[in-house]
Amino acid sequence: MEWRMEGRRRDGSRMEFVGVNIFEVENGQFRSGRIYTELVRDAGGIDAQIDRMAAGST
Structure with missing residues:
Protein backbone atom coordinates (compact mmCIF):
# COMPACT_ATOMS: atom_id res chain seq x y z
CA MET A 1 0.00 0.00 0.00
CA GLU A 2 1.32 3.44 -0.91
CA TRP A 3 0.00 6.51 0.89
CA ARG A 4 0.36 10.26 1.24
CA MET A 5 -0.58 12.50 4.18
CA GLU A 6 -0.65 16.28 4.23
CA GLY A 7 -1.29 18.67 7.08
CA ARG A 8 -0.10 21.61 9.09
CA ARG A 9 2.32 21.75 11.99
CA ARG A 10 1.35 23.57 15.19
CA ASP A 11 3.12 26.66 13.90
CA GLY A 12 0.94 26.58 10.76
CA SER A 13 3.70 25.49 8.37
CA ARG A 14 2.86 22.83 5.81
CA MET A 15 4.07 19.23 6.14
CA VAL A 25 -1.04 -12.03 4.72
CA GLU A 26 -1.72 -15.67 5.53
CA ASN A 27 -5.17 -17.24 5.52
CA GLY A 28 -6.77 -13.81 5.27
CA GLN A 29 -4.95 -12.39 8.32
CA PHE A 30 -2.04 -10.02 8.68
CA ARG A 31 1.04 -11.91 9.87
CA SER A 32 3.71 -9.23 9.63
CA GLY A 33 4.34 -5.84 8.12
CA ARG A 34 6.83 -3.12 7.39
CA ILE A 35 6.16 0.58 7.17
CA TYR A 36 8.47 2.94 5.29
CA THR A 37 7.87 6.69 5.67
CA GLU A 38 9.54 9.88 4.63
CA LEU A 39 8.91 13.51 5.45
CA VAL A 40 8.82 15.26 2.11
CA ARG A 41 10.83 18.44 2.00
CA ASP A 42 8.77 21.58 2.35
CA ALA A 43 10.28 23.18 -0.74
CA GLY A 44 8.46 21.89 -3.79
CA GLY A 45 6.49 18.93 -2.43
CA ILE A 46 6.69 15.34 -3.62
CA ASP A 47 7.49 16.12 -7.27
CA ALA A 48 10.54 18.17 -6.30
CA GLN A 49 11.65 15.45 -3.87
CA ILE A 50 11.45 12.79 -6.59
CA ASP A 51 13.46 15.03 -8.92
CA ARG A 52 16.15 15.44 -6.21
CA MET A 53 16.28 11.69 -5.60
CA ALA A 54 16.53 10.92 -9.32
CA ALA A 55 19.41 13.39 -9.61
CA GLY A 56 21.23 11.73 -6.72
CA SER A 57 20.64 14.56 -4.24
CA THR A 58 19.06 14.26 -0.78
Missing part, protein backbone atom coordinates in the same frame (compact mmCIF):
# COMPACT_ATOMS: atom_id res chain seq x y z
CA GLU A 16 3.77 16.23 3.88
CA PHE A 17 4.56 12.58 4.55
CA VAL A 18 4.65 9.76 2.04
CA GLY A 19 5.01 6.09 2.76
CA VAL A 20 4.72 2.49 1.72
CA ASN A 21 3.35 -0.34 3.84
CA ILE A 22 4.16 -3.95 2.97
CA PHE A 23 2.17 -6.68 4.69
CA GLU A 24 2.41 -10.45 4.74
Whole structure:
Protein backbone atom coordinates (compact mmCIF):
# COMPACT_ATOMS: atom_id res chain seq x y z
CA MET A 1 0.00 0.00 0.00
CA GLU A 2 1.32 3.44 -0.91
CA TRP A 3 0.00 6.51 0.89
CA ARG A 4 0.36 10.26 1.24
CA MET A 5 -0.58 12.50 4.18
CA GLU A 6 -0.65 16.28 4.23
CA GLY A 7 -1.29 18.67 7.08
CA ARG A 8 -0.10 21.61 9.09
CA ARG A 9 2.32 21.75 11.99
CA ARG A 10 1.35 23.57 15.19
CA ASP A 11 3.12 26.66 13.90
CA GLY A 12 0.94 26.58 10.76
CA SER A 13 3.70 25.49 8.37
CA ARG A 14 2.86 22.83 5.81
CA MET A 15 4.07 19.23 6.14
CA GLU A 16 3.77 16.23 3.88
CA PHE A 17 4.56 12.58 4.55
CA VAL A 18 4.65 9.76 2.04
CA GLY A 19 5.01 6.09 2.76
CA VAL A 20 4.72 2.49 1.72
CA ASN A 21 3.35 -0.34 3.84
CA ILE A 22 4.16 -3.95 2.97
CA PHE A 23 2.17 -6.68 4.69
CA GLU A 24 2.41 -10.45 4.74
CA VAL A 25 -1.04 -12.03 4.72
CA GLU A 26 -1.72 -15.67 5.53
CA ASN A 27 -5.17 -17.24 5.52
CA GLY A 28 -6.77 -13.81 5.27
CA GLN A 29 -4.95 -12.39 8.32
CA PHE A 30 -2.04 -10.02 8.68
CA ARG A 31 1.04 -11.91 9.87
CA SER A 32 3.71 -9.23 9.63
CA GLY A 33 4.34 -5.84 8.12
CA ARG A 34 6.83 -3.12 7.39
CA ILE A 35 6.16 0.58 7.17
CA TYR A 36 8.47 2.94 5.29
CA THR A 37 7.87 6.69 5.67
CA GLU A 38 9.54 9.88 4.63
CA LEU A 39 8.91 13.51 5.45
CA VAL A 40 8.82 15.26 2.11
CA ARG A 41 10.83 18.44 2.00
CA ASP A 42 8.77 21.58 2.35
CA ALA A 43 10.28 23.18 -0.74
CA GLY A 44 8.46 21.89 -3.79
CA GLY A 45 6.49 18.93 -2.43
CA ILE A 46 6.69 15.34 -3.62
CA ASP A 47 7.49 16.12 -7.27
CA ALA A 48 10.54 18.17 -6.30
CA GLN A 49 11.65 15.45 -3.87
CA ILE A 50 11.45 12.79 -6.59
CA ASP A 51 13.46 15.03 -8.92
CA ARG A 52 16.15 15.44 -6.21
CA MET A 53 16.28 11.69 -5.60
CA ALA A 54 16.53 10.92 -9.32
CA ALA A 55 19.41 13.39 -9.61
CA GLY A 56 21.23 11.73 -6.72
CA SER A 57 20.64 14.56 -4.24
CA THR A 58 19.06 14.26 -0.78
